[in-house]
Structures are given as C-alpha cells and as structure tokens.
Amino acid sequence: MQAVQIHNGTFLVLERGEELIATLRRYCEEHQIHWAQFQAIGAVEDVEIGYYDLPTRQYVFRQEAGPFEVSSMDGNITELNELPSPHVHAVLSRCDETLETIGGHVRKAVVALTLEVCMWEVTQPLVRGFDEETGLNLINVAV
Numbered sequence: 001m002q003a004v005q006i007h008n009g010t011f012l013v014l015e016r017g018e019e020l021i022a023t024l025r026r027y028c029e030e031h032q033i034h035w036a037q038f039q040a041i042g043a044v045e046d047v048e049i050g051y052y053d054l055p056t057r058q059y060v061f062r063q064e065a066g067p068f069e070v071s072s073m074d075g076n077i078t079e080l081n082e083l084p085s086p087h088v089h090a091v092l093s094r095c096d097e098t099l100e101t102i103g104g105h106v107r108k109a110v111v112a113l114t115l116e117v118c119m120w121e122v123t124q125p126l127v128r129g130f131d132e133e134t135g136l137n138l139i140n141v142a143v
Contacts, residue, residue, distance in 0.1 A: 003027065009036065009120040020044065020109040021086050028077050028084035035122040036077040042070050042115035047092065048108040057135035064102065067112040068092035071101060078126040078139055085128065
C-alpha cells in the first residue's frame with residue numbers, strides 16, 4: 001500500500017492482493033485514525049457482500065469470486081471498543097460483457113488490480129455502541 005497525506009486526510013493506493021478491511025484497519029491503527037469518511041474506486045475480487053436482516057438480527061452474506069469494477073464504494077471509520085472499525089458499502093460491476101451489478105455491505109474484498117481510497121478525517125468522535133432495538137452497533141454522535 002502507498003499513502004500520502006492530503007489536506008484533511010489521506011490518499012491510499014491499495015495493491016493487488018491486499019484485503020480491504022484488514023488493510024484499512026491496520027493503517028488506521030498505525031496512524032491513530034479513529035474517525036473518518038472515505039470513498040474508493042478500482043477493482044476487487046474474492047468478495048463477501050450482503051445485507052442486515054432485521055427480523056433475524058443477522059447479516060446475510062454471499063461470496064462472489066469476481067473480479068469486479070468498483071462502481072461506487074463509500075464507508076467510514078468509527079470507533080468500536082476503542083479501536084478503529086471500517087464500515088464499507090459498495091456497488092460492484094462484473095468485469096464481463098454483462099456488467100451485472102451487486103451491492104451491499106462489504107465484509108471482505110481483495111484488491112484485484114488497484115484500489116484508490118480517499119479518506120477524510122473527522123474531528124467529531126464517531127463511536128459505536130450496541131443498540132437493543134436493531135441488534136447493531138450504531139453510531140452515537142452525542143458521546
């Protein structure tokens with residue numbers, strides 16, 4: 001991975017074979033970034049993508065081999081148990097003539113070619129805590 005400081009954050013270039021979530025978490029831990037917002041473009045493969053099923057209070061994921069163009073990827077870095085925690089959603093397009101798209105919550109994605117991430121640090125604490133009603137760790141900006 002390459003990284004360069006920008007005005008109020010960091011521009012990261014992830015390399016082929018790097019796992020997105022683990023790489024973001026490691027970078028944020030090493031640079032003490034606990035709160036941020038990011039967007040990314042590039043290509044990924046070996047993806048676990050899904051959604052949260054409120055009635056069962058469980059995430060439902062499926063694995064997709066890819067490769068995929070990252071049509072849109074947005075996320076944030078929040079604090080969970082005092083550690084930076086990446087939260088990523090994406091719309092991905094198959095790299096074939098169908099250009100079929102899938103989208104949802106990303107649990108895992110391996111960089112297929114490159115992934116360019118622009119991350120802006122946030123000064124307001126973004127801390128997650130367990131919400132009984134949904135069963136999710138939600139952000140509470142009043143902390």
